[in-house]
Amino acid sequence: MSTHQFDVIVVGAGFSGMYLLHLLRGRGLKVRVLERGSDVGGTWYWNRYPGARCDVESMEYSYQFSEELQQDWDWSERYAPQPEILRYAGHVADRFDLRRDIQFETNVSAATYQDDTARWRIETAEGEVYDTKFFIMATGCLSSTNKPQFKGANSFTGPVYHTGSWPHEPVDFTGKRVAVIGTGSSAIQCIPQIAAQAAHLTVFQRTANYAVPARNGALDPELRDAIKANYPEFRAKAKQVRNGLHYPLNDVATMSVSPEERQAEYQFRWDRGGISFAGAFNDLLLSAEANEVAADFVRGKIRETVNDPKVAELLCPKSVIGCKRLCVDIDYFETYNRPNVTLVDISEAPVEEFTPAGVKAHGEVADVDAIVLATGFDAMTGSLLGVDIRGRDGQTLKDKWAAGPCTYLGLSTAGFPNFFMVTGPGSPSVLTNMLPSIEQHVEWISDLLHATLARGAQAVEPEAQAEEAWVEHVNALAGRTLYPTCNSWYLGANVPGKPRVFMPYLGFPTYVAKCDEVARNGYSGFVFS
Numbered sequence: 359m360s361t362h363q364f365d366v367i368v369v370g371a372g373f374s375g376m377y378l379l380h381l382l383r384g385r386g387l388k389v390r391v392l393e394r395g396s397d398v399g400g401t402w403y404w405n406r407y408p409g410a411r412c413d414v415e416s417m418e419y420s421y422q423f424s425e426e427l428q429q430d431w432d433w434s435e436r437y438a439p440q441p442e443i444l445r446y447a448g449h450v451a452d453r454f455d456l457r458r459d460i461q462f463e464t465n466v467s468a469a470t471y472q473d474d475t476a477r478w479r480i481e482t483a484e485g486e487v488y489d490t491k492f493f494i495m496a497t498g499c500l501s502s503t504n505k506p507q508f509k510g511a512n513s514f515t516g517p518v519y520h521t522g523s524w525p526h527e528p529v530d531f532t533g534k535r536v537a538v539i540g541t542g543s544s545a546i547q548c549i550p551q552i553a554a555q556a557a558h559l560t561v562f563q564r565t566a567n568y569a570v571p572a573r574n575g576a577l578d579p580e581l582r583d584a585i586k587a588n589y590p591e592f593r594a595k596a597k598q599v600r601n602g603l604h605y606p607l608n609d610v611a612t613m614s615v616s617p618e619e620r621q622a623e624y625q626f627r628w629d630r631g632g633i634s635f636a637g638a639f640n641d642l643l644l645s646a647e648a649n650e651v652a653a654d655f656v657r658g659k660i661r662e663t664v665n666d667p668k669v670a671e672l673l674c675p676k677s678v679i680g681c682k683r684l685c686v687d688i689d690y691f692e693t694y695n696r697p698n699v700t701l702v703d704i705s706e707a708p709v710e711e712f713t714p715a716g717v718k719a720h721g722e723v724a725d726v727d728a729i730v731l732a733t734g735f736d737a738m739t740g741s742l743l744g745v746d747i748r749g750r751d752g753q754t755l756k757d758k759w760a761a762g763p764c765t766y767l768g769l770s771t772a773g774f775p776n777f778f779m780v781t782g783p784g785s786p787s788v789l790t791n792m793l794p795s796i797e798q799h800v801e802w803i804s805d806l807l808h809a810t811l812a813r814g815a816q817a818v819e820p821e822a823q824a825e826e827a828w829v830e831h832v833n834a835l836a837g838r839t840l841y842p843t844c845n846s847w848y849l850g851a852n853v854p855g856k857p858r859v860f861m862p863y864l865g866f867p868t869y870v871a872k873c874d875e876v877a878r879n880g881y882s883g884f885v886f887s
């Protein structure tokens with residue numbers, strides 16, 4: 359078997375892998391991207407469930423590294439639907455001729471650092487072997503599906519779908535009885551669509567979730583043109599905001615204004631639509647009192663919307679708002695007024711089992727023709743640990759991260775030279791607009807690779823001390839907030855047995871400043887050998 363030689367192997371052809379390829383190839387490196395899907399797009403390639411769309415507004419959810427590209431592309435709606443985002447990914451691949459260096463339908467199974475040559479040996483499930491100097495996992499934060507092991511799972515006679523690995527062929531629920539398990543972002547998007555098509559929909563809810571209306575619609579051409587006329591300024595402004603988004607953050611504490619002013623601010627954002635609701639005041643996730651006021655506003659809206667008071671109460675979340683990702687919905691709560699929708703509360707007693715006919719909870723079987731698992735992802739670490747990655751002296755990443763992920767800047771980990779992650783644990787990633795975060799990471803990693811080569815170094819890796827300090831810093835930031843108070847996937851709490859560690863870094867501008875400082879200081883915290 360021949361071994362293919364490269365300067366850089368990138369795993370994943372989503373937005374991270376595509377930009378890495380474009381940038382590193384442009385810097386003269388021999389790059390190959392290995393991708394398990396049959397085309398580009400990453401998370402948007404797999405999440406094809408009905409109603410899938412981005413909750414970041416389309417004018418912000420795109421690359422900015424090429425002015426021609428951002429001028430060239432036109433979005434049709436305020437929030438882009440999944441097929442349009444996938445078309446955009448394809449457009450980028452065509453425009454920069456990326457596919458010639460991407461190998462599709464290739465599943466990376468193992469990656470081993472060779473101590474003697476300071477190179478990585480990458481193996482695929484298809485039996486191919488690659489030899490590379492640098493190895494970059496660009497596998498995304500939400501790519502490894504969480505499929506709970508329900509008792510009797512195989513006994514159900516109908517199809518079982520997962521929102522995160524939806525079939526490529528259209529799924530028609532017309533006349534069918536369907537069960538959806540889960541009420542996170544994916545469920546909140548697909549439930550209204552499935553309910554509109556199916557004969558009956560039964561939703562199994564373990565934890566009620568907050569959702570704010572999207573107020574989606576055709577993109578206003580005047581707004582689009584105004585943004586395009588000043589795109590760099592628009593992007594620069596967004597980068598100064600802690601989540602990298604352009605929406606207005608009201609830098610005022612909740613309790614510093616009168617109850618009337620508070621209601622008016624919440625109402626303004628409710629009417630405006632989207633996650634800017636979370637920016638109504640500056641202490642949503644810092645003060646329990648402030649949080650409760652905002653939560654109560656949303657609960658009031660749910661009670662106003664849902665006709666049956668008992669159902670409305672079940673749909674009212676009790677936890678901290680924003681602690682789990684705030685969902686953005688189109689007709690979600692209204693859907694529970696439909697006569698063909700039933701909500702089953704499984705907060706006290708879980709799904710007992712799948713039977714040949716359906717889903718059993720509270721001793722009763724809901725007879726269905728199809729089951730949709732909207733049960734989320736083994737987020738942030740799932741895809742990284744899904745590959746058998748072995749660093750210096752054969753240490754596995756799995757062993758190193760047994761008590762939780764440890765990284766330096768969310769991009770690298772000690773003991774694994776010449777290995778990088780894009781949007782890894784310890785980076786702001788999922789708490790920001792992903793596209794600008796990805797571009798910042800890719801450009802920063804690319805500069806570091808360049809610096810390593812320019813020094814004639816064989817390898818670069820973070821110092822253990824720098825990594826420890828970073829992990830402490832990430833935890834300290836989270837510890838000052840309400841984020842650790844709920845069972846979110848940010849904490850790994852959604853996957854049984856996963857270490858409970860808050861994974862994302864809080865604050866895009868501070869993160870970027872820290873990365874810039876590290877680079878300016880000759881990559882402080884890294885060792886070149």
Ligand code: N01
Pocket residue numbers: 411412413414500506521539540541542543544545547562563564565683686708709732733734735788845847852
């Ligand atoms: O997954 P989730 P998701 N029995 O983990 C339930 C991004 N995203 O795919 O809350 C019964 O949020 C679980 O219950 P609980 C976005 O970042 C973005 O919806 O753990 N139920 C929960 O209700 C988002 O946050 C967009 O008690 C079980 C649900 O399944 C992230 O992806 C759209 C269960 C999982 O919710 C993940 O969202 C979609 C069990 N054994 C997604 N296990 C947009 O851009 C889990 N659940 C709009």
